[in-house]
Amino acid sequence: MNDAGRSPRHPRRRPRGAARVTTVTGALLSLFALLLALPAAASAATNGAGASPASVTTSRDHVTHPQLDWAGSTIPSHEGGGSHGGTVTPDATLTSGMDVSAYQGSVDWTTAWNNGARFAYVKATESTTYTNPDFTQQYDGSYxxxxxxxxxxxxxxxxxxxxxxxxxxxSHGGGWSGDGKTLPPMLDIEYNPYGAECYGLSQSGMVGWISAFVNEVHARTSRWATIYTTTDWWTTCTGNSSAFAGNDPLFVARYSSSAGTLPAGWGYYTFWQYADSGTFPGDQDYFNGAYDRLQALANG
Structure with a gap:
């Protein structure tokens, strides 16, 4: 029988040394490719690119002075103002109130009530590492x-x-109960007191982050969060998104004689922080309506 065209019974093998070199070279190339990919992956995780904003985390919790971070603490340095000397001329009935944090310490709530304050927002937390040490005195005392x-x-x-x-x-004070005395939980989103104005996020990344926050609050409490911000910050850092106006009450900060232009989508403010000191301890606020409408908001 003619063996022409058959494969040899023992085909010629490559030397063992050559195979080993090829294997090592391939492994090194794979490792090199992985190292090149790491910076891009880290950047995506930090900025939220290509990932659900709710899952974005970093190992950097640089919150070093949370006792100095309160609703409006960053505003005078970015937008000027502060304790305004003008007179607020309301377009309709406004209800007076205040907001406080650990910066105020123990608050004399009886005096604040006697001077006309009818509501208060109290700082509970910052990041996932800080709780206000005066929260109980402030939250329960106002009640x-x-x-x-x-x-x-x-x-x-x-x-x-x-x-x-x-x-x-x-889980640390930001809940809600339908007792007629509890306002919706509030998100204070403003200029970064620790660095980049928009916290290193793109406008779409910031919108995603806020969405994740308010959606989780709603899932946990059944209430849509009040959003505290300024028109300037909101425009700069969210692209003036109108995505939240349908559900989330607006708490606008502007230290002037009027609330001014509001962020996109909101036709009116629910709360207005108009000064950082005055008649009451803490910041000076108005609810846009009579007291019975404030009660209606609390009742949901």
Missing amino acids: DVGMIRGAYHFATPDTSGGAAQADYFV
Whole structure:
């Protein structure tokens, strides 16, 4: 039988040394490719690119002075103002109130009530590492004198995801009950007191972070969060998104004789922080309506 065209019974093998070199070279190339990919992956995780904003986390929790971070603490240095000397001329009935944090310490709530304050927002948390040491005195004390009160969270979107911070907030004072005396939980989102104005997020990334926060608060409490911000910050850092106006009450900060232009989508403000000191301890606020409408907001 003719063996022409058959494969040899023992085909010629490559030397063992050559195979070993090829294997090592391939492994080194794979390792090199992995190292090249790491910076891009880290950047995507930090900025939220290609990932759900709720899952974005970093190992950097640089919250070093949370006792100095409160609703409006960053505004005078960015927008000027402060304790305004003008007179607010309301377009309709406004109800007076205030917001406080650990910066105020123990508050004399009886005097604040006697001077006309009818509601208060109290800082509860910041990031996922800080709780206000004066929260109980402030939150319960305002309630005890008859005020309608709520809790707020100072956001740091570069330290952890929106859902993670919402969970921490709700678990540390940011809940809600339908007792007629509890305002919706509030998200304080403003200029970064630790660095980049928009916390290193793109406008779409910031919108995603806020969405994750308010959606988680709603899932945990059944209430849509009040959003505290300024028109300038909102325009710069969210692209003036109108995505939240349909559900979330607006708490606008502007230290002037009027609330001015509002962020996109909101036809009116629910709360207005008009000064950082005055008649009451803490910041000076108005609810846009009579007291019975404030009660209606608390009741949901």
